[in-house]
């Protein structure tokens with residue numbers, strides 16, 4: 536029989552939790568009983584989300600302003616989480632963005648912004664949190680993308696950062712699995728969030744047209760509830776995605 540709050544007693548750290556998938560994941564895991572540390576650059580948003588979770592779910596929260604491109608800030612983020620909670624069971628490597636589009640017109644700044652956020656940030660977060668996850672026998676969860684599984688013509692650099700994420704996650708999994716750390720990469724197609732350079736996904740798509748961030752959050756919750764197994768990869772696509780791509 537499943538417990539009512541399956542993650543009671545667990546502690547979670549989520550990057551990029553000031554909006555979209557990260558914010559809804561924080562809420563879903565708090566609902567499941569986990570204490571939750573949330574990080575991103577927008578401090579006010581984080582504080583608002585954290586106090587909402589405390590009121591609604593009666594869990595402990597921590598809001599930590601962090602730019603994942605800065606390794607010292609990432610180190611501090613993990614240290615503060617450990618100082619407050621004393622352990623770390625679930626880490627959701629979620630912070631990410633897309634800038635520009637085609638290679639020929641991409642500025643170096645757009646290129647570096649994507650590389651530093653989507654790859655460096657995930658590396659720093661993994662490096663700092665792994666020792667604690669080994670202690671707890673915890674979960675390391677990456678938000679990848681369908682863009683990291685199939686060639687994507689409209690932003691090859693963004694796609695490449697997500698191929699990197701999958702390659703990194705699966706390789707880390709092959710190393711730390713025998714140390715009882717579960718590693719998962721979740722690959723969504725379009726999700727109605729603030730994601731996008733210019734027009735945001737939530738303005739581009741009507742409700743029901745593509746995946747909602749709450750649906751990805753439920754996928755993370757499912758993954759984090761596995762006691763013995765690793766959900767190695769989980770694809771969550773809008774229903775017509777593959778027929779649109781290959782049909």
Ligand SMILES: NC(=O)c1ccc[n+]([C@@H]2O[C@H](COP(=O)([O-])OP(=O)(O)OC[C@H]3O[C@@H](n4cnc5c(N)ncnc54)[C@H](OP(=O)(O)O)[C@@H]3O)[C@@H](O)[C@H]2O)c1
Nearest residue numbers: 551553554555556575576577602603631725726728729730
């Ligand atoms: N939406 C989609 O269609 C889609 C599809 C597949 C995969 N994904 C992936 O899902 C993840 C979450 O995106 P989303 O859709 O939820 O978009 P979103 O609503 O724009 O959320 C992105 C989050 O990342 C944070 N962030 C960006 N740069 C950061 C930095 N340097 N340091 C710390 N935090 C940073 C943002 O917060 P601040 O601005 O406050 O820092 C925000 O909380 C990303 O990895 C994205 O690549 C999205």
